[in-house]
Amino acid sequence: MATSAASAHLPNARTLGHVTTQAATVPWYAWCGALAVTSATIGGAWDVSWHRSIGRDTFWTPAHMAIYACGVLAAIICGYLILSYTFGSSAKLKAASVSVLGFRAPLGAFIAAWGGIAMITSAPFDNWWHAAYGLDVKIVSPPHTLLILGIRCVGVGVLFLILAAMNRAVSEGSQSNDQAYKTLQRLFLYVGGLIVGGQMFFLLEFTWRGHLHSVQPYVAMAIAIPLVFAILSQASRYRWAATYTASVYTIFAIAEILILPLFPAQPKLGPVFYPVTHMVPAAFPILIIAPAIALDLLWQRARTWKPWQIALASGVVFIAVLAIVEWPFASFLMTQASQNRLFGTMYFDYGTRPEYTVPHFVNPDQGFTLFTGLLRAAIYGSIGTWIGLSFGRWMRGVQR
Numbered sequence: 001m002a003t004s005a006a007s008a009h010l011p012n013a014r015t016l017g018h019v020t021t022q023a024a025t026v027p028w029y030a031w032c033g034a035l036a037v038t039s040a041t042i043g044g045a046w047d048v049s050w051h052r053s054i055g056r057d058t059f060w061t062p063a064h065m066a067i068y069a070c071g072v073l074a075a076i077i078c079g080y081l082i083l084s085y086t087f088g089s090s091a092k093l094k095a096a097s098v099s100v101l102g103f104r105a106p107l108g109a110f111i112a113a114w115g116g117i118a119m120i121t122s123a124p125f126d127n128w129w130h131a132a133y134g135l136d137v138k139i140v141s142p143p144h145t146l147l148i149l150g151i152r153c154v155g156v157g158v159l160f161l162i163l164a165a166m167n168r169a170v171s172e173g174s175q176s177n178d179q180a181y182k183t184l185q186r187l188f189l190y191v192g193g194l195i196v197g198g199q200m201f202f203l204l205e206f207t208w209r210g211h212l213h214s215v216q217p218y219v220a221m222a223i224a225i226p227l228v229f230a231i232l233s234q235a236s237r238y239r240w241a242a243t244y245t246a247s248v249y250t251i252f253a254i255a256e257i258l259i260l261p262l263f264p265a266q267p268k269l270g271p272v273f274y275p276v277t278h279m280v281p282a283a284f285p286i287l288i289i290a291p292a293i294a295l296d297l298l299w300q301r302a303r304t305w306k307p308w309q310i311a312l313a314s315g316v317v318f319i320a321v322l323a324i325v326e327w328p329f330a331s332f333l334m335t336q337a338s339q340n341r342l343f344g345t346m347y348f349d350y351g352t353r354p355e356y357t358v359p360h361f362v363n364p365d366q367g368f369t370l371f372t373g374l375l376r377a378a379i380y381g382s383i384g385t386w387i388g389l390s391f392g393r394w395m396r397g398v399q400r
Contacts, residue, residue: 025180026187027165029077033112033158034191036077040070040119040151041194044201045256045282052280052349055269059123067147071119074154078113081105098400106164106400112157118150148202155195160398162188163235167399170237185236192232192241193248199224200249200286207286209345212330213364215373217286218319222377225288226318227384229295234392239300246292253285257344267350274357276350284343287329291321307389315382319374334359 043066050063082105085097097104126143162184169181200207203224207217233241260279267276294317302310332338339346348357365373 025165026183027161029081030158030162030165030184030187032073032077033108033154033161034187036070036073037151037155037158037191037194039066039073040154041197041252043067043070044151044198045252046260048201048204049256049260049279049281050265052351053265053267053276053278055267055350059126067151068119068123070151070154071116074112074116074157075120078105078109078116078157081109082113085109106161107398108157108160108162108164110157111160112154115150115153115155115157118146118153120150122147122150148198152195152198155191155198158191159188159195159235160395162191163395164399166236167396170396171399185238188236189232189238189241189244190248192228192236193245194252196225196228196232196245196288197249197252199228200253200288204282207283209283209330209333210360210362212326212333213361215365215370215377218323218374219377219380221286221288221322222315222319222381223384225384226295226314226381227388229292230314230385230388231392231395233296233299234389235395237396240296242292242295242299243289246289250285250289253282254342257281257284258341261341261344261347269350272350273354274348274350274352276348280347280349281344284333284338284345286322287325288322290325291318294318294321307386311382311386311389314385315378315380318381318385319378323374330361334361 043063047061047063047067050061082103085104085106086102098107098110100110103110122143125146166181166184166188169178169184200221203217203220206220211217229242229245232245238244260281263279265276265279295314298313298317299310302313305313333343333345345359
């Protein structure tokens with residue numbers, strides 16, 4: 001129904017119908033876009049480790065180059081698409097595009113192009129910021145926020161590029177047996193998983209293990225994660241979308257813990273309070289895969305519910321399952337049993353003072369404060385789910 005409604009607004013339905021026959025393949029720019037987002041994901045994790053292990057010694061680090069390669073690649077891909085769709089003479093391309101300021105291209109190309117420009121713009125801004133306020137600053141600073149926003153826009157733009165090809169395959173009824181559709185769906189969920197990882201990356205300063213017995217991290221995750229899960233689930237038409245995307249985040253995070261400490265590193269900034277000899281990875285991933293599984297099961301069984309009922313139940317389920325699994329797991333991460341290569345709780349950055357290497361929870365919440373805080377988080381999760389489900393259903397009609 002959504003696809004039919006969307007098709008009714010196309011300028012030349014017959015022409016676009018002809019495009020769908022040729023579009024049920026995996027376009028080259030979808031692979032390149034996924035590569036760009038992967039490069040930013042790896043570069044972001046590497047850069048945080050570089051700051052924690054070595055310090056910001058120069059802008060021209062391999063980690064920075066991996067991050068900004070995403071913006072450059074996105075600019076090249078989107079520039080090519082915009083120019084070819086705008087100045088090309090093919091009526092089929094025109095029919096499968098939207099118009100922005102006189103230029104024509106798929107919707108995702110314009111979104112990703114803006115993200116690439118934002119990323120490239122953030123580079124000199126970041127350099128100036130560090131020169132003005134210090135060589136090492138927090139993750140959430142103005143230039144970093146612009147950079148992360150640009151990466152998110154590139155990711156969303158790539159999602160829309162893949163989604164348009166998926167929806168065109170759906171419109172010709174080939175989604176059940178077309179291998180190209182299944183490949184596009186997996187690629188869509190993979191990029192979606194990187195976006196989930198990006199959401200968690202932005203929350204790093206709120207979700208350190210010492211904070212996991214307080215309300216703040218659960219409120220932050222309730223705002224950021226159910227929204228994305230709901231969008232990806234609806235748009236992808238895949239029954240295990242939340243589980244798939246949460247698994248991508250989890251695998252990437254665990255791989256970071258296993259791989260980065262294999263490389264030697266030495267601090268170049270001071271003061272050095274903790275001896276660092278190898279790259280320091282991020283903390284063990286938050287167990288969002290558990291509420292992701294619970295949400296997938298809920299959504300499969302609640303297809304006949306009203307949207308507000310699904311959203312309300314989803315917010316409660318997300319927070320309840322997350323708190324049930326993460327609360328005791330956070331306690332485990334404070335024990336010596338977690339000080340191994342898999343869980344990595346023995347890694348600290350060079351600026352960690354000795355008293356902070358002793359495992360402890362910072363300002364833990366309990367009783368009424370904890371209950372009301374988690375209830376507030378559930379409400380935020382419900383609102384995000386309702387928005388995500390609505391937006392995801394709209395995305396099913398995107399074919400350009």
